[in-house]
Amino acid sequence: CNYLDNHSVHVMGSFPPVTKSINLPLFMFAGGAVGNLIAIIVLSVSRQQRKSSAFYTLLCGLAVTDLLGTCLASPITIANYLNPNVLLDQHVCEFQSFLLLFFGLTGLSIICTMAAERYLAICCPYTYQRWGVDRRFAQKLLLCIYISHIFFCCLPMMGMANSTLQPSETWCFIDWRKHDPVSTTYFVLYSVVSLLLILGTILLNLAVCGALLLMRQRVVQLPVTRGSVRERWRALSSAAETQMIAVLVMTSVVVLACSAPLVVRVFENCFSDEKNFKADLAAIRIASVNPILDPWIYILLRKSLFRRFLGLSRRGSSSRSSSPPLTQTTLFTTSIVKDSSVFTQLMCNASIITQLPATVTFTPRNTERASSRLDSAE
Numbered sequence: 001c002n003y004l005d006n007h008s009v010h011v012m013g014s015f016p017p018v019t020k021s022i023n024l025p026l027f028m029f030a031g032g033a034v035g036n037l038i039a040i041i042v043l044s045v046s047r048q049q050r051k052s053s054a055f056y057t058l059l060c061g062l063a064v065t066d067l068l069g070t071c072l073a074s075p076i077t078i079a080n081y082l083n084p085n086v087l088l089d090q091h092v093c094e095f096q097s098f099l100l101l102f103f104g105l106t107g108l109s110i111i112c113t114m115a116a117e118r119y120l121a122i123c124c125p126y127t128y129q130r131w132g133v134d135r136r137f138a139q140k141l142l143l144c145i146y147i148s149h150i151f152f153c154c155l156p157m158m159g160m161a162n163s164t165l166q167p168s169e170t171w172c173f174i175d176w177r178k179h180d181p182v183s184t185t186y187f188v189l190y191s192v193v194s195l196l197l198i199l200g201t202i203l204l205n206l207a208v209c210g211a212l213l214l215m216r217q218r219v220v221q222l223p224v225t226r227g228s229v230r231e232r233w234r235a236l237s238s239a240a241e242t243q244m245i246a247v248l249v250m251t252s253v254v255v256l257a258c259s260a261p262l263v264v265r266v267f268e269n270c271f272s273d274e275k276n277f278k279a280d281l282a283a284i285r286i287a288s289v290n291p292i293l294d295p296w297i298y299i300l301l302r303k304s305l306f307r308r309f310l311g312l313s314r315r316g317s318s319s320r321s322s323s324p325p326l327t328q329t330t331l332f333t334t335s336i337v338k339d340s341s342v343f344t345q346l347m348c349n350a351s352i353i354t355q356l357p358a359t360v361t362f363t364p365r366n367t368e369r370a371s372s373r374l375d376s377a378e
Contacts, residue, residue: 022081024285025074031292032070039063039295054117057138059298062110066291069103073288080170087165093172094156097163100173101190102153104259104287107294108197109145111255115204123211152193161186167277171284176269184270191266198259205252250297258290 040063043056076096080086087093117138120128131137156163156174161183164175176187261283269275 022078025077025081028288028292029070029074029078032066032074032288035292035295035299036063036067036070039299040067042299052135054133054135054138055114055121057135058110058114058117058142061138061142062107062114063295063298065103065106065110066294069099069107070291073099073103077171084169087169087172090163093165094163096172097156097174098153100171100284100287101156102149103291104262105153105190105194105197106145106149107290108194108201108255108259109149110142111251111294112197112201112204113141113145115201115208115251118208119204122208152190155186166280168281170281173280173284176266177275179270187266187270191263191270194259194263198255198263201255202252205249209249247297247301250301251294254290254293254297258287258293262287 040060043060043063046056073096076086076092076099087096117133120131120133155161162175162178163172165172174187174190175183178184265280265283269280
């Protein structure tokens with residue numbers, strides 16, 4: 001009790017009084033809970049084919065993780081706004097610190113895993129199929145992430161670092177004002193792991209976007225024949241490609257914008273004696289926006305909305321065009337089918353992007369059979 005009294009006197013002397021408004025935590029709690037509930041419902045009514053994919057499982061895991069983090073951490077913050085003595089209990093303070101550490105790091109890990117899954121699916125399809133990346137594989141990854149992160153984020157409660165009430169008296173986090181070797185090691189380790197996850201997510205997303213754009217550029221540069229390869233690629237994967245690039249870019253922007261400030265503040269507090277408590281509070285609030293924005297990215301950028309948008313955008317251009325609309329017969333012409341390498345590459349990548357069953361494969365025998373059928377039909 002004497003420590004808490006002295007700490008309160010020290011806080012009031014070093015940190016300017018803050019007018020506590022409960023509107024912000026209430027808004028963030030409602031936004032995170034409602035958004036993630038809608039995301040889970042939208043994902044639950046998706047096609048069974050998408051439900052069995054690894055990406056869908058990881059996406060559901062991210063939505064559930066964000067929902068749990070919002071529902072567990074926000075009530076403590078709201079209760080402290082109503083009663084300032086709530087976080088004076090050391091057990092409650094350590095629990096909130098654990099929640100902030102765990103859900104912040106777990107969200108980054110799941111997003112990075114999603115980016116790695118898309119990278120393998122698009123850039124390394126044979127490795128993706130050989131490893132058997134499916135729903136069960138993704139569930140095992142989620143379990144490993146949860147178990148390892150629970151242990152890692154429990155280290156402060158085991159004595160490796162201390163959790164303390166921050167000067168704004170509205171949240172608890174690890175005491176980064178202590179500079180003993182053990183505590184500093186944990187701060188640096190947590191920051192390095194978070195930074196690696198952020199950089200890994202960005203690099204993997206950029207690699208996927210670059211692979212998709214390079215693949216399309218190569219196909220567009222091929223000679224345009226009677227059964228235009230360019231039109232076939234556009235018909236098969238334009239909507240999926242656009243949706244994939246948009247989701248990956250938006251995920252990178254949200255992760256970087258929401259997580260980087262807190263990582264920077266941890267690094268700065270570890271190696272600098274100058275403290276900026278307002279910047280610390282702003283960093284944790286920005287990090288708390290991440291679970292609010294994540295579900296809306298996947299709700300608003302899902303495939304059905306992109307198909308409607310692309311359909312509306314193309315309707316105007318097609319009405320002004322004098323060429324007749326493409327039919328299924330003109331898409332599958334002999335000139336495309338005879339080039340087995342181009343045909344196989346197009347269909348394999350399109351099936352991966354649109355998440356068709358992995359058992360669908362195309363061999364030279366299949367292409368020859370399709371070619372003979374088309375020759376006979378002509």
